[in-house]
Amino acid sequence: MRQALLEQDGFRSAQDIYASLRVQGHSVGLSTVYRHLQTFAGEGLADVIHTADGETTYRFCGDVGDSKHHHHLVCRRCGRAEEVQGRAVERWADEVARRHGYVQVEHTVEVFGVCAACAG
Amino acid sequence: MRQALLEQDGFRSAQDIYASLRVQGHSVGLSTVYRHLQTFAGEGLADVIHTADGETTYRFCGDVGDSKHHHHLVCRRCGRAEEVQGRAVERWADEVARRHGYVQVEHTVEVFGVCAACAG
DNA sequence: CTATTTGCAAAGTATTTGCCACCAT
DNA sequence: ATGGTGGCAAATACTTTGCAAATAG
Numbered sequence: 001m002r003q004a005l006l007e008q009d010g011f012r013s014a015q016d017i018y019a020s021l022r023v024q025g026h027s028v029g030l031s032t033v034y035r036h037l038q039t040f041a042g043e044g045l046a047d048v049i050h051t052a053d054g055e056t057t058y059r060f061c062g063d064v065g066d067s068k069h070h071h072h073l074v075c076r077r078c079g080r081a082e083e084v085q086g087r088a089v090e091r092w093a094d095e096v097a098r099r100h101g102y103v104q105v106e107h108t109v110e111v112f113g114v115c116a117a118c119a120g
Numbered sequence: 121m122r123q124a125l126l127e128q129d130g131f132r133s134a135q136d137i138y139a140s141l142r143v144q145g146h147s148v149g150l151s152t153v154y155r156h157l158q159t160f161a162g163e164g165l166a167d168v169i170h171t172a173d174g175e176t177t178y179r180f181c182g183d184v185g186d187s188k189h190h191h192h193l194v195c196r197r198c199g200r201a202e203e204v205q206g207r208a209v210e211r212w213a214d215e216v217a218r219r220h221g222y223v224q225v226e227h228t229v230e231v232f233g234v235c236a237a238c239a240g
Numbered sequence: 241c242t243a244t245t246t247g248c249a250a251a252g253t254a255t256t257t258g259c260c261a262c263c264a265t
Numbered sequence: 266a267t268g269g270t271g272g273c274a275a276a277t278a279c280t281t282t283g284c285a286a287a288t289a290g
Binding site: 133134135150151155158175 | 253256
């Protein structure tokens with residue numbers, strides 16, 4: 001089951017993944033999907049992002065516990081995602097925060113678009 | 121009522137705003153809060169952002185229909201926010217997207233921290 | 241047999257909608 | 266009367282939790 005989940009690709013919502021699994025014949029429960037997703041996210045096996053309309057989506061990064069800070073370029077259509085880094089952004093965020101006297105700074109940066117394949 | 125809503129400050133969730141209004145003595149309905157919030161957002165009178173944990177929060181920008189593209193530096197504690205711009209970020213996002221062949225690019229960038237006042 | 245995993249169903253929480261009452265015109 | 270605004274309550278949608286059956290060790 002864990003396996004079946006890990007084989008899913010791209011950023012998908014829990015509900016979406018659940019539906020896919022059922023269609024694929026697995027008789028899995030919704031709670032199981034949520035439970036694993038949370039576990040994965042906790043272990044760093046999955047990235048979590050919230051789309052513009054507030055949906056929570058997950059994506060598996062592979063088995064590598066590569067915990068490096070990165071952001072995503074996500075296809076709005078198919079959910080496919082590229083992991084990207086941006087020293088420029090990190091610097092900008094820190095600078096902005098510092099200038100206003102904010103501490104314990106974090107930031108969320110996600111880029112959405114339509115990938116070459118989907119754009120046709 | 122519209123007025124009472126507009127007087128709220130900082131980024132707050134709908135539920136939060138609703139609670140405040142009730143405490144302040146207004147006998148307002150939750151739906152009214154949501155309806156106005158959506159209207160405001162549509163008119164550009166309010167900015168909407170989703171916090172890291174998926175909560176939807178709103179903030180009033182004043183009466184100016186100043187629709188310029190900007191981001192926020194938000195205090196995690198009190199909800200206060202500074203509107204910031206970052207040409208560097210815009211450029212970076214476009215560049216990253218272009219490099220991977222993505223089109224119709226958009227991005228969400230929010231910086232969270234604890235403001236000087238709250239950090240004490 | 242005990243511990244873990246899983247699925248179902250129930251409970252929660254957040255948001256949207258339907259509908260009727262109320263206010264000013 | 267008429268249109269718009271507002272409140273309550275019901276309906277949705279998404280996520281979490283309780284619990285007992287199934288499975289593994």
